[in-house]
Each structure stands twice: as C-alpha cells, then as structure tokens.
Amino acid sequence: MFEVASQIVINLLIACFIGFLAGYIVAKSRSSKIKAISNEKSENFIDDPKVRTSINPIFKKGFSVDNKPLVLSFPKSTGKDNLKKIKGINSRIEAELNNLGIYHFEQIAKWSNKNCDWIEAFLDIPGSIKNNQWLDQAKILQTGNETIYSQKVVDGEIEVD
Template sequence: MFEIASLIVVNLIIAAIIGFIAGYLIGRPRTAKIDSIENPNGSSNTQDSKVKPVINPVFRKNAQVDYKPLVLSSPRLVGKDNLQKIKGIDATIENNLNNLGIYHFDQISKWSNKNCDWIEEFLHFPGCAKNNQWIEQAKILQSGKETIYSQKIENGEIAD
C-alpha cells in the first residue's frame, strides 16, 4: 500500500513540474522584434536587437472596456462598407476601425454616447465622432441613402 501511495505522490510531483513549465511557456509575455529602420544613407539602425512586447491595443487604452462597441471578427460576406463616406473618417481611421472589428455602417449607427466616447479615446481623437455626427451619418448610409459628403466622395470631389 505504501509503495502505491509513494508512486502516486511521485507522479503528482512530476505532473506539477510539467504543469509549471507548460504554464510558464504558454503564459509568458509575447514579444516581437521591431523591424529594422533604414537610415536615408542605407545603413540599418542599431536598434534591431531591441524587443517590444505585443499588447492588444484595446487593453492599452484608458477607456473602460464596458463601453467598447459591438465588433465583428471579420466583415460580412457582402464585404465591408466604405467608412470613409462618413465625414471625419479618413483612410487611417477606417483602417483603425477595421482592425478593431468595425466594418459596417449599421455597427456605427447602433453606438451610444458612451460607445462614441470609447472610440474617441481609442483613436486619440477627442470629439471626432460626436462633432462629425458619425452615428447620424451611419444611420443615413445604412438605410441606403447618401449624405452630401458621401456623394462628394462618390463623385471624386473629395479624395478618399
């Protein structure tokens, strides 16, 4: 009986050690090397060996996660909407919204004021969504109608 109990204890100790090692390997912070920055004279930067931790940008922001708007993992099968039709959204902001999981007008049209605050905090552009009335424009564009600004985008009067 003592032999069986001692074998069980030894197996538990071995399993605990393997568990700690696996937990450390899986749970340690992920890092990514920063791409080398080439100087204009053609030589590479000496900071190639520096390592920067990769952090999901959602969790770096000061805004509360509770007010994060509804996001999708990918655009719907019909394709993503041209969010640049909304005044105040340029290519950079559209890319940031897409990376966050916002692809369609109906997602923006369902935002609350707290969601707008969260997005403005996330994009580091205070007041951009509220001042440019993104929600109201998205509701119009979602219904299939056009705004004056979106018509100018379609006609090429305003560069994307």
C-alpha cells in the same frame, strides 16, 4: 479472509501514497520549467505592444472593454461599407475600425454615447465622433441615401486619405 482484505487495503493505501508523492515531484519539476519558459516568453513576447496589438487590437490600450461597441468577426457577404463616406473618417481610421470589427454603417448607427466615448478613447480621436456627427451620417448612409459629404467623396470632389 479478514487478514487478506486488510493487507490489500494497506497495499492500496501505500500505492496511493507513492503515486501522489511521485505525481507531486513530477509536477513540481515541470512547473519550474514552465515558469522559466513563461518568464522568458513574457519578457520577449507579451510586453511587446506591437505583438499584443497584432494578437488582438483590444490590447492596444489598457482600459475596460465594457463600453466597446458590438463588432463582427468579418464583413457581411455584401462586402464592407466605405466608411470614409462619413466626415471625419480617413483611411487610417477606417483601417483601425475594420481591425476592431466595425465594417458597416449599420454598426456605427447603433452606437450609444458610451460606445462613442470608448471608440474616441481607443482611436485617440477625442470629440471627433460627436463633432462630425458620425451616428447621424451613418443612419442616413445605412438606408442607401447619401449625405452631402458622402456625395462629394463619391464624386471625387473630396479625397480622403
């Protein structure tokens, strides 16, 4: 009985060794194919900045996202706010803010100084947020009140492009 058990154990060890060897050979051949495909894709796909920003705009710049403000995946059911009511935000900046996930005055009103610095660097608008007092305007606009500038935008006295 001991001889039969030892033969079974020996056969299992041999089968295990052959299985590991076969798995290693298969994995090695697949990994070389995957590396070739990934190198081909990375040269044509990931290094292209247009493709990277279309995947996620965070990849637009190569800096930390530690100070990125909180964003939403989509606007609230009431719809997005007209961010152009804030002095210093034109159509281009509003579109870029929306691409980041910033749709509402409430979001802007909650920014910290580090969030402002991050947005200014990301959108390449140095000093604009602080000089135009976006946070103060957003705090007023989130309550439903209007600022002098936003009232002029609503009345059509100022066209924001």
